[in-house]
Amino acid sequence: MIEHRLRHAEQVAEKLVRDERLMLPIDVVALAHSRDIHVEAKPISAQGVSGMLIRVGESYAIAYATHITSEGFQRFSIAHELGHYFLDGHPEAVFRTGTVHESHAGFAVDDQIELEADHFAAGLLMPSHLFDAAASRFADGMEAVKGLAGVCKTSLTASAIRYAQLGESAIAIVVSRGSSVEYCLTSEALRGRRGYRHLKKGTVLPRNSATRDFNLDPQNVLLAREVSDSTELNVWFHTDEEIDASEEVIGLGEYGRTLTVITADMSEDDGENDGRQWNPPGFR
Ligand SMILES: [Zn+2]
Incomplete structure (x- = not known):
């Protein structure tokens, strides 16, 4: 994986949004139409296929899968195909072996x-x-994730990942299934804590965590129920200090997984951060 090219891909998209003066929620279908790209919903049955980009001569079309009914997922799929259209080298790469x-x-x-x-x-x-x-309009944690998903019309998971990436708070996003972690992303502020150890894929969820209890009942996940509890960062990430945090949990429905947002309570942090608000400046 070439990290700087991933950042570059994000920047190309952000420049496009600025140049075209697009507003949230970004109308991906209108953007496609503005480039004469036809967009169509398709009951794609192939395992794991989220969408397709099709080239006929100089014309392009996007088909997006409907087997996952979430609007956020479908919009992400269309945006992904637009990436293959707008990013340098992508048309050549994706159409190397066919149309x-x-x-x-x-x-x-x-x-x-x-x-x-x-x-x-x-x-x-x-x-x-x-x-x-x-983000500045919402309180930190799950409220921000849900609010941003509503404003951007993106999935809770995609919104949570972006929130942890861009924010300066000590925040972790954990996607789990059953008793184990499938994915974890932490903000820079959290990764920087002394003793921090990343929660790797396949790790068993901490005992007594609200998430582990929640996942014992599959109905919690399917019905998108929510729970929250207090926790400590060291329980999850082995940080040297015991830092109080909130653990907010929501079932992701048919996706069969659970999203946990862990937000550290840094209000009693030591002097280093004096005068600095807990909320990320970038989010204000
Ligand atoms: Zn692709």
Whole structure:
């Protein structure tokens, strides 16, 4: 994975948003139409395929999968295909072997071109300048994640990931299934804590965590129930200090996974951060 090219893909999307003066929620279909790209919903049955970019001569079309009914997922899929259109080198790469490119959108693959398209999609749907401004309207934690998902019309997971990436608070996003962690992303402020150890894929959720209890009942996940509890950062990330945090949990429905947002309470932090608000300046 070439990290700087992922950042570049995000920046290309954000520049497009600024140049075209687009507003949240970004109208990805209108953007496609402005480039004469036809967009169509398709009951794509192939395993894991989120969408397709099709080239016929000089014309392009996007088909997006409808087997996952979430609007956020479908918009992300369209934005991902637009990435293959707008990013340098992508049309050549994706049409090397034919006229139809099948995508697997969603931050879960190990393919450079697909990851770049995912990062383009995140930058397009949640451009940092508009995202930061929107985030300032919500309290930290799950309220911000849900609020941003509503404003950007993106999935809770995509919104949470972007929120942790761009914010300066000590925040962690954990996606879990059953008793184990599938994905974890932490903000820079959290990674910088002494003793920090990353929560790797496959790690068992901490005992007595609200998330682990929540996942014992599959109905909690399916019905998108929510719980919250207090926790400590060291329980999750082995930080040297015991730092109080909130653990907010929501079931992701048919996706079969659970989203946990851990937000550190830094109000009693030591002198180093005196005079600095807990909320990220970028989000104000
Ligand atoms: Zn793709």
